[in-house]
Amino acid sequence: MKLYYSEGSPFARKVRIVLIEKGLAFESDVANGLRSPESASTPTMAVPVLEDGALRLWESDLIVDYLLRTYPAAESPANTQPPLTPWLARPDNHWQDMATLAMIATCAASMVNLRLMLSDGITPENSDYLARQKTRFERCLDALEKTVTDEGFAPGWFSIMDIALICPLVFCETRGVTAWRGRPKLDALVDRHQARPSLLATPISALPPLAPRYIVERRSAA
Ligand SMILES: N[C@@H](CCC(=O)N[C@@H](CS)C(=O)NCC(=O)O)C(=O)O
Incomplete structure (x- = not known):
């Protein structure tokens, strides 16, 4: 592969x-x-x-x-706990898990948009569209904080939902996109898995702050 x-x-x-x-x-x-x-x-x-x-x-x-x-039978010899889930969504909770996964994808895309457009000088302060992306990111996190348990999105498993949210939140923090902490269960989810070998093997590097190429003035509705 x-x-x-x-x-x-x-x-x-x-x-x-x-x-x-x-x-x-x-x-x-x-x-x-x-x-x-x-x-x-x-x-x-x-x-x-x-x-x-x-x-x-x-x-x-x-x-x-x-x-x-x-590759259902493939398993890492590391035998890390909790084990990786065998499914994208739990069979007995399929539609709720798929909805959670879709919300995480939307949330992550909004955050990545914030990062990418910043390099063009477009920020939530000068763009109504970006302000909406930031609000969408935050509202999704509020909803996910209500969904997640103290053992992640699928208790007993290291779920794809867990991974799908941990990756953009670590990216957001490491690259200084926007503050997201302050939601105790999401904070704990991200922190709990940081020493897992698969996360240690895939570090995200910090980058120097972006130098905007130009600044777009916020258009006033008035
Ligand atoms: N929905 C896609 C999103 C992938 C995506 O947005 N990838 C970004 C990198 S984080 C990319 O390749 N962007 C290319 C670009 O912006 O030109 C997925 O889940 O794979």
Whole structure:
């Protein structure tokens, strides 16, 4: 298998964590990651992209679903507890888990938009659209704080929902996008798993603060 990704991508990190948790060998192609001919050759122009033989897949949750279904017996020798969930969503809680996963994806995309548009000088302070993205991010986190338990989104498991939220929140904090802490259960979820080998193996580096190329003045409705 070959995974195209950019080092910082929280969506790619989720896939990398699942590959490592399952002990599946894969070749990394970081050089051809973000904005490369490879990633641009998908209609979404985004990473991660997984190649497994002749199959080429993109969209991180779809890739994770593929890995869990195609390699159900694969298990990491590390035997870390709690174990990685065998499903994208629990069979007895399918629609609620899928809704949670979808909300996490929307929440993560809004946060990544905040980060990417900042490099063009567009911020929640000068863009109503970005202000809405920030509010969406925060409202999703408020809703997730009500959903999550003291043992994560699926007690007894290291779930895909856990991974899908931990990756963007760590990215958000490490890259200084916006403050998100102050929700005790989400704080605990993120902190609890930081020493897990698959997370330690996929660190997100801090980057220097962005220097906006230009500043867009906020348009006043008045
Ligand atoms: N829904 C996609 C989102 C992937 C995504 O947005 N990836 C970002 C990196 S974090 C990307 O490749 N962006 C390319 C660009 O903005 O040009 C997934 O879950 O895989």
